Amino acid sequence: MPEETFFRKIINKEIPSDMLYQDDFVTAFRDIAPQAPTHILIIPNKLIPTANDIDIEDEELIGKLYSVAKKLAKQEGIADSGYRLIMNCNKDGGQEVYHIHLHLLGGKPLGKLISAG
Ligand code: 5GP
Secondary structure: OOOOOOHHHHOOOOOOEEEEOOOEEEEEEEOOOOOOOOOEEEEEOOOOHHHOOOOOHHHHHHHHHEEEEEEHHHHHHOHHHHEEEOOOOOHHHOOOOOOOEEEEEEEEOOOOOOOOO
């Protein structure tokens, strides 16, 4: 069994977060260390540790992450100006929390790519 992260506690509201959306499948909350004026994390309620662990049966769930991202981008007023959706995978991808999450970033010009840092 993959190991749960503190995102489970955010989903369960056992630790506080600036939560913007939750349904039976998906939770979205503001990143604690925003890299842009809008920086929201959109996560499945089900634990999937990395993009490598996404199974065929998760396809609909992954689609839901994008649907929620689209709604939140509109809600944040950045749908027309534009935004970036990123999912980091493993060490070289810069993944720190092993419960997949879509970063929704926007509210300023982001350039062509995020720097390697
Ligand atoms: P990753 O590097 O895994 O793609 O992204 C993990 C994200 O989780 C980072 O952007 C980081 O700022 C965010 N994060 C880490 N700890 C917390 C926390 O306690 N609350 C919230 N809301 N975000 C967190």
